[in-house]
Amino acid sequence: MSLSDDGGYGGDSHRGPETGQTRTRLPDYDGDGYGSARRSRTGLTSRNLITIVGVIVLLLAAIAFANRGGSGNSESPSTDSAKDTDAARPTAPTGTKPVTGKNGGIATGFPKTEQGAESAGANYAVALTSDGMYKAARRHEIADAVYAPSVAAARRSALDKVYSDPAFLGRIGLKPDGTAPSGMTFVSRANPVGTKTESFKGDTAKVSVWYSALFGLAGAQSKNPVSESWYTNTFDLKWMDGDWKVIDFTQRDGPAPVGRDQAAASAGDMTKAVQGFGGFTYAR
Numbered sequence: 001m002s003l004s005d006d007g008g009y010g011g012d013s014h015r016g017p018e019t020g021q022t023r024t025r026l027p028d029y030d031g032d033g034y035g036s037a038r039r040s041r042t043g044l045t046s047r048n049l050i051t052i053v054g055v056i057v058l059l060l061a062a063i064a065f066a067n068r069g070g071s072g073n074s075e076s077p078s079t080d081s082a083k084d085t086d087a088a089r090p091t092a093p094t095g096t097k098p099v100t101g102k103n104g105g106i107a108t109g110f111p112k113t114e115q116g117a118e119s120a121g122a123n124y125a126v127a128l129t130s131d132g133m134y135k136a137a138r139r140h141e142i143a144d145a146v147y148a149p150s151v152a153a154a155r156r157s158a159l160d161k162v163y164s165d166p167a168f169l170g171r172i173g174l175k176p177d178g179t180a181p182s183g184m185t186f187v188s189r190a191n192p193v194g195t196k197t198e199s200f201k202g203d204t205a206k207v208s209v210w211y212s213a214l215f216g217l218a219g220a221q222s223k224n225p226v227s228e229s230w231y232t233n234t235f236d237l238k239w240m241d242g243d244w245k246v247i248d249f250t251q252r253d254g255p256a257p258v259g260r261d262q263a264a265a266s267a268g269d270m271t272k273a274v275q276g277f278g279g280f281t282y283a284r
Contacts (some may be wrong), residue, residue: 099283103145107281108243117205118195120244121235122282125209128233129190134163134178148238148245173217173224184219185271187226192282203239208232210255218270226270230256 099109099119107123110116124146132138143156162168166176173181180186190211198206209232216226235249265273 099281103243106142106145107283108145110244110283112239112244114197114200114205117200117237117244118197118207118209119283120237121207121209121233122192122195122211124235124246125192125211125233126190126279126282129188129211129213131186131188133159134169134174134186134188136160136164136178139163146246148240148247151247173222180217181219184217184222185274187214187216187218187270187274189214189274189279198234205237205239205244206234207237208234214274218267218274220267222267225264225267226274230254 099107102108106127107119110120127142127146130142132142139159140156143159144152147155163178169176169178173184174186175181190213192209192211194210196208196210198208200206211231211233213229213231214226215229216222216224218226231251231253232255233249233251236247237244238247239245
């Protein structure tokens with residue numbers, strides 16, 4: 001996917017070799033043009049037989065060529081060969097199966113590859129932008145799951161100062177404990193669009209994640225309605241204990257597309273969408 005999970009995205013169809021042109025022999029007729037076709041007394045001619053056999057051979061060759069590459073649902077594990085990496089676009093689906101591990105509700109166990117680092121970065125961007133960051137207990141779980149142990153404690157302290165500040169919470173319409181007022185639904189959700197490996201060497205990687213973010217309060221009396229923004233996070237990752245961990249990251253605005261002339265959803269529709277549509281595990 002490929003959210004590049006993938007496994008199910010189709011590619012260009014394989015085509016067999018060109019068969020060239022064949023001439024069509026029209027039937028012979030006796031008499032006028034409305035008469036019945038005359039049958040050959042000797043059955044198939046040698047030229048017709050050769051043509052039919054040639055078509056069958058070419059058809060079988062085309063089928064064998066199309067099946068040679070296998071299907072995207074093969075049980076054999078995918079590898080990050082140099083050929084595959086060169087052919088793939090930055091976030092092209094590869095068929096690599098998503099991870100199944102969880103740490104604090106966040107996907108873990110990404111492989112020690114460029115794709116693994118990109119997938120980790122996408123999931124970490126989602127976690128660090130989620131509404132859970134506004135509640136102390138959940139915020140600490142996210143920090144411990146995402147950051148390397150050497151920096152997790154310092155990051156928890158810095159995050160607490162920001163997300164526990166009553167003035168900050170008041171500006172965005174939340175109560176001092178980080179919850180939404182009665183009748184309101186707080187929305188803070190990142191939606192990764194693409195990932196890119198900036199550098200990859202040994203146990204370290206730098207990956208960028210481009211994503212849109214929904215943020216605000218959904219509700220009839222909301223003074224901070226849900227709006228969309230675009231950002232790019234660049235993560236410095238380190239491989240340790242069988243997984244990628246964040247050492248540091250930076251954020252910049254955009255690139256932001258031109259907005260369409262599209263009617264905004266009502267507060268009720270937005271609330272239903274946020275509560276009814278779940279998130280994803282991002283893996284290629």
